[in-house]
Amino acid sequence: MEKSEKTVPKQTVKRLPNYLTYLLSKADEGVINISAPMVAKELNLNEVQVRKDLASVSESGGKPRTGYLLHTLIMDIEKYLGYDNVKDAIIVGVGHLGRALMSFKGFKNHGLNVIAGFDTNSNLIGTEFQGKKIFSNDQMIEFCKSLNIRIGIITVPDECAQEVCDIMVRAGILAIWNFAQVHLKVPDNIIVQNENLTASLAILSKSISKEKTNL
Amino acid sequence: MEKSEKTVPKQTVKRLPNYLTYLLSKADEGVINISAPMVAKELNLNEVQVRKDLASVSESGGKPRTGYLLHTLIMDIEKYLGYDNVKDAIIVGVGHLGRALMSFKGFKNHGLNVIAGFDTNSNLIGTEFQGKKIFSNDQMIEFCKSLNIRIGIITVPDECAQEVCDIMVRAGILAIWNFAQVHLKVPDNIIVQNENLTASLAILSKSISKEKTNL
DNA sequence: TAGATTGTTAATCGATTAACAATC
DNA sequence: TAGATTGTTAATCGATTAACAATC
Numbered sequence: 001m002e003k004s005e006k007t008v009p010k011q012t013v014k015r016l017p018n019y020l021t022y023l024l025s026k027a028d029e030g031v032i033n034i035s036a037p038m039v040a041k042e043l044n045l046n047e048v049q050v051r052k053d054l055a056s057v058s059e060s061g062g063k064p065r066t067g068y069l070l071h072t073l074i075m076d077i078e079k080y081l082g083y084d085n086v087k088d089a090i091i092v093g094v095g096h097l098g099r100a101l102m103s104f105k106g107f108k109n110h111g112l113n114v115i116a117g118f119d120t121n122s123n124l125i126g127t128e129f130q131g132k133k134i135f136s137n138d139q140m141i142e143f144c145k146s147l148n149i150r151i152g153i154i155t156v157p158d159e160c161a162q163e164v165c166d167i168m169v170r171a172g173i174l175a176i177w178n179f180a181q182v183h184l185k186v187p188d189n190i191i192v193q194n195e196n197l198t199a200s201l202a203i204l205s206k207s208i209s210k211e212k213t214n215l
Numbered sequence: 216m217e218k219s220e221k222t223v224p225k226q227t228v229k230r231l232p233n234y235l236t237y238l239l240s241k242a243d244e245g246v247i248n249i250s251a252p253m254v255a256k257e258l259n260l261n262e263v264q265v266r267k268d269l270a271s272v273s274e275s276g277g278k279p280r281t282g283y284l285l286h287t288l289i290m291d292i293e294k295y296l297g298y299d300n301v302k303d304a305i306i307v308g309v310g311h312l313g314r315a316l317m318s319f320k321g322f323k324n325h326g327l328n329v330i331a332g333f334d335t336n337s338n339l340i341g342t343e344f345q346g347k348k349i350f351s352n353d354q355m356i357e358f359c360k361s362l363n364i365r366i367g368i369i370t371v372p373d374e375c376a377q378e379v380c381d382i383m384v385r386a387g388i389l390a391i392w393n394f395a396q397v398h399l400k401v402p403d404n405i406i407v408q409n410e411n412l413t414a415s416l417a418i419l420s421k422s423i424s425k426e427k428t429n430l
Numbered sequence: 431t432a433g434a435t436t437g438t439t440a441a442t443c444g445a446t447t448a449a450c451a452a453t454c
Numbered sequence: 455t456a457g458a459t460t461g462t463t464a465a466t467c468g469a470t471t472a473a474c475a476a477t478c
Contacts, residue, residue, distance in 0.1 A: 009469065013421050017413035021396050035435060043398050048471055055437060064435045064477045081417050082424040096315035103311050106396065110416050150423065175423050177415065181236050181321065183258050193419040197410070198232035200392065201325050202296050204408040206228050208365065208390050209297040224445065250459065263447055270461060279453045279459045 012053045013081070017110065018043060019053065020077050024109075027070055035067030083111035088149050089177075092164050093156030094119040094134055097179060101153060102130045112151070116143065120160075137167060144171035153177045154184075227268045228296075232325065233258060234268065235292050239324075242285055250282030298326035303364050304392075307379050308371030309334040309349055312394060316368060317345045327366070331358065335375075352382060359386035368392045369399075 022043060026034060036051035043050075054068065055061065057080040062068040078084050086108065091098050094117040101107075102114055117134040119125060125136045135143060143149070152173040156164050161180035168176060175191040178184055184192050237258060241249060251266035258265075269283065270276065272295040277283040293299050301323065306313050309332040316322075317329055332349040334340060340351045350358060358364070367388040371379050376395035383391060390406040393399055399407050 010418065011469065013417050014411070014414040017396075017411075017417045018398070021413070022398070037435070046471065048473095049469090051436070052438090052470090062436060064437095065433080066478080067435070080421075082420045087420070087423065096311060096318050100311035100315050106413070107416070110413055111420050112416060151419070175419055177419055181232075183233070183237070191419065191422045193415050193422075195412070195415055196229070196232075198236070198321070198325055199229040200408050200410055201322070201327060202228050202232045203225065204366070204390055204392055204406065205297045205302070205326050206295075207406045207408075208302065226445065252459070261447065263449095264445090266460070267446090267462090277460060279461095280457080281454080282459070 008056045008080075012056055015045075015049075015053055016057065016077055016081055019050075020074065020081075020083075023070060023074050023077070027074060031070055033066050033068065034070045034073065035062070038067065078111075081111065083109065086111050086113045087151055088113050088115045088147065089151035089153055090114070090116050090118060090140070090144065090149055091153045091155060092118040092137065092140070092168070093154060093160075094121070094124055094129060095155060095157075098153075098155035099129060101155060102132055114153070115147070115149075118143075137164070140167050141171040144168075144173060148172075150174045151177070153179070155179045158182050223271045223295075227271055230260075230264075230268055231272065231292055231296055234265075235289065235296075235298075238285060238289050238292070242289060246285055248281050248283065249285045249288065250277070253282070296326065298324065301326050301328045302366055303328050303330045303362065304366035304368055305329070305331050305333060305355070305359065305364055305388075306368045306370060307333040307352065307355070307383070308369060308375075309336070309339050309344060310370060310372075313368075313370035314344060316370060317347055329368070330362070330364075333358075352379070355382050356386040359383075359388060363387075365389045366392070368394070370394045373397050 019039060022039060023034065036054055037047045040047040040050040054073065058068060058073055058076045060072055089112055091102055091114055094102070098117060102117055107114060114132060116132050117129060118137050118140050119134055120137050124134050127134050150173060152168040154161055154164055154176060158180045161178065161182040162184060165176060165184045165186060169186060169190060174189070175193070176184065176186070177193050177195060179195045181198055186192055234254060237254060238249065251269055252262045255262040255265040269288065273283060273288055273291045275287055304327055306317055306329055309317070313332060317332060322329060329347060331347050332344060333352050333355050334349055335352050339349050342349050365388060367383040369376055369379055369391060373395045376393065376397040377399060380391060380399045380401060384401060384405060389404070390408070391399065391401070392408050392410060394410045396413055401407055
């Protein structure tokens with residue numbers, strides 16, 4: 001086990017993209033230096049938390065009084081998150097959600113390049129969307145193996161998710177971003193990141209009923 | 216302050232929809248009783264965690280040896296999350312993502328009823344999608360006030376998100392589900408739930424580079 | 431210098447996991 | 455009865471926040 005990198009808490013990793021988005025917008029404005037308290041104030045976060053988060057990924061660190069060099073900090077975060085080295089991905093399920101993700105330009109800045117879509121609908125197979133070809137699910141294994149694709153995004157209906165997942169595993173996919181509301185069963189070496197819309201909805205729903213209670 | 220309800224941890228609230236989805240699938244299979252260890256095993260969670268989570272929302276509790284009555288447990292979770300009382304919502308931004316959410320049938324089971332879409336694109340205004348009318352953003356305030364809408368979903372491009380948010384606040388919206396990668400500024404009484412696609416992506420990206428490191 | 435900001439150590443808080451008695 | 459499961463109390467773990475010395 002290497003001690004090459006201090007362990008950064010998962011919660012910190014989750015906040016880093018927020019910082020990045022904010023810092024990029026500041027860079028657009030021509031800002032040169034940025035301090036943790038400034039970021040904290042703008043994003044409504046605790047000052048110490050931001051200070052620690054930034055310190056954990058910044059290689060050169062900040063300077064008392066002036067803070068961080070914005071440009072360097074941005075590069076450090078991008079490097080830490082692996083956004084500097086864009087990875088190819090496929091999307092399986094070219095419905096509304098799949099298309100939404102295929103059209104999302106922002107992914108490139110986050111190290112993700114969606115290169116193709118897959119679907120079972122024969123009306124879609126062979127067509128293009130957003131300049132990306134749409135293939136049949138049957139072609140997935142060959143496609144992924146030949147291009148060495150490691151990331152798969154699942155945007156199919158819940159009923160088909162496990163089946164698609166199994167094909168992805170056979171195709172050599174190592175990381176799956178799952179938008180279906182299904183607990184996928186995968187071998188130990190496969191990473192599944194569940195995108196949990198219903199969890200957010202639960203929090204929202206709960207906080208509204210709480211509001212009502214406090215009348 | 217009422218002591219009517221024990222406080223349930225936020226993390227528990229987030230897991231409840233997962234339990235619910237799983238339990239509903241079990242109900243379909245005709246299962247009558249379900250135990251915490253069974254759920255834990257199936258969803259790859261810690262047994263004690265599930266036991267505590269279920270205990271925190273179940274009104275009648277479970278029985279040693281047999282576990283919970285599936286049907287009752289489902290109703291307890293739905294009641295706790297407020298899913299028994301469906302709330303109307305609007306979606307602003309009828310692009311791919313907005314349409315994906317407008318077509319998502321699952322929301323009704325989670326207490327959410329999307330009744331209309333709003334957009335600035337004059338080609339869309341006046342049309343229908345999934346049986347839901349699409350209005351101009353200018354009509355939002357009148358619409359929401361007259362129908363007493365309390366929930367707004369933002370699926371517009373990042374640049375427009377704050378502007379849309381401001382309109383929603385003026386329209387009397389109390390809870391905002393925000394899919395834009397922007398930190399929205401809102402009055403204290405407004406609840407914002409950010410749907411953070413880039414946070415998930417960061418975790419995914421990080422875990423892949425970690426894999427690579429361990430070669 | 432004075433003061434804002436950094437980095438780091440210590441204290442607090444919340445959530446997870448372990449341990450165990452009670453029970454059907 | 456024996457044993458699986460419950461509910462609950464205690465121990466552990468991880469993340470947030472507070473405190474503070476170092477520094478530009």
